[in-house]
Amino acid sequence: MAVSIRTLALRFFSDSTRNIHNVSGCRIKHLRCRAGITGCRGYSDSTEGRSTHFGFQTVPEGEKAEKVYKVFESVAKKYDVMNDAMSLGIHRLWKDTLLHIMNPQPGLRLLDTAGGTGDISFRFLEYTRSMYDRQQRLRAKSHQTPSWQDITDHYVSDDAGPPRSCAVVCDINKEMLKVGKQRAEKAGITTGLSWVVGNAEELPFDDDQFDIYTIAFGIRNVTHIEQALQEAFRVLKPGGRFMCLEFSKVTNPLLARLYDTYSFQMIPVLGEVIAGDWKSYQYLVESIRKFPDQETFKEMIEDAGFFCVQYFNLTGGIVAIHSGFKL
């Protein structure tokens, strides 16, 4: 009796996984029909051009960057709205968690790579400023009955003013930065925020410049991830922290199936309805599947030279935060 139930359950699970592969197979055919077969020429590594993956397609390496650029150029205006719709607002919690784990002190310099519309930078500036206010309040509370010596010290040290935290948003895509800059102007953020168009594989920054390097939901779009990690290592100060927030492998099998169904059935549809762009969101969900899992990515980060690399799974592994230090 138990055996038959087990075989039934096994057959049920294998059937459903086969169904999902069929579904994604149909989607690939669908995508290829829409994209045109010319887009995917699969060169093998032995011939001249090296190939890489663009979602489930195989494309020459030189083309991937351009295709990714076009994806984000077309979604830039609706990017924030789509993020809220697809993740049901949970992406805000993920980004807040990243900031809590980072726990930045006031006066640090952040490089927000693939920063796009600036979500992480805005949160960084708000976090450091509210932390500075909290520290000031604690200082004021402990100085309820100051002696004359304390008062003179306070006046002397007050010349410095609050330590300037600053965030630099770097993205390869001008449109995303433009949207981000408009958001900053609307929110009234004037100081401490800079915008630079740059490639994560070839950062236009000097060595040992930044205290914290973050890349949120961007590293899976980079053609050569190892190069991006090496550049991150280069621009960080010794003692600096590398943090990466990215979609990853779901640990729970039941959640994995629900997540797959939601990804392949709902997200491209939402993309078509809200942003008018099925293909870009199809690319999104496929690129998530192509990204290495938590342990593999942790090893890649260690290979780049970072120490004390650890990762935190959020929402059952849908998203993972990897962190490492340059020591």
Added chain:
Amino acid sequence: MSHALRTLTTGVLIAQRSVSAQPLLRPVSAVNTRAQQRSRSDGVKGSESQAFDVSLLEFLVCPLSKKPLRYDERSNELINEELGIAYPIIDGIPNMIPQDARMIHKTAATEKPTES
């Protein structure tokens, strides 16, 4: 007793004063009206928002050679003398992608290398 109560209330008042400072992302009305006034007085978009932030030059370098750059105000570009390339600044945002940079030759004027 009354002295303790007074310090308690002043402490609370001090705390309240610092707490009532608006969180960063909610626009402070003063900044907003000033910005609106500026945009209303200028016919074109206020030049301050489009100007390049020179403090970036502290750590901004050429992505190819990693050498410092020179800011050219007239052409609004960042110039790497060594390699002879100029990176454009659009809307106050420097574009540091090598493919989008302009070659500077003494003979040829503006020869834009196409994106690969």
